[in-house]
Amino acid sequence: MKTITNYRATVLKKTRLYLYGVVMTLGLSTAPFILPAQTKAPLPAVGTQAILGNIDGINIEVAVQSPSAENTPLQIACVFEYNDNDIFAPPALPQEANGMVHLDKGLNGIITGLRKSGKFTGQAFETLLIDVPNGTIAPQKLLLVGLGDRRKFDAEMMKTVGAIGMREALRLGVDSYAHASDLKDGGVDSPTGLVATNVLKGAIDAYRTQVYLKSKQMSNFKPIKKITLLAGQPFYQITGDALKKAID
Known part of the structure; x- marks a missing residue:
């Protein structure tokens, strides 16, 4: 037992x-x-910024900031052709993270009013320059650039958008400006790194064209010292990494 x-x-x-x-x-x-x-890793705080490098004497910066709060002589923002409520409802970003909504509300609804009325249709590469009233948003001037039909968006077009922004900056005589593509704000799930790279390529190509014309005494402009590309908190690292690669 x-x-x-x-x-x-x-x-x-x-x-x-x-x-x-x-x-x-x-x-x-x-x-x-x-x-x-x-x-x-935690998301970068709003206001986080970094100079990533220099091209042709221009500092290239990435920053986590709403375009309505960026202290710059010229803010560039992009919009698609108008669809009812398109920046306020999904698939657009939530309003608290939506830079285009911040711009629109900061300017008392003028962007939605212009788009809804057809005064600014947002067709591809259409532009509209707004002198920002005192006491509204931080930028001194706002350039809206149309992206056309959101269903036909192609990241390649951002090279042209980048060139448009640079040419307007040179025409206005500013020495720096900020760019916000606002694609996700408009509900388009775009390739973040490629979009940022294409904007930068377009801007630099346009700048070099003017430098060439200046060497032929066919252009006179104030040099650009800095371009700031704005990114949302979740996209800051992706944008920065892509831009660093493009600069290198």
């Missing part, structure tokens, strides 16, 4: 050790999948 009892005790002990080993093995095997969620 004692032998049977000892046998049962031995079996029970081995079973417990086996189960403990299984639990420990499962715990260790799942640990690597738990750790990344625990160590996820």
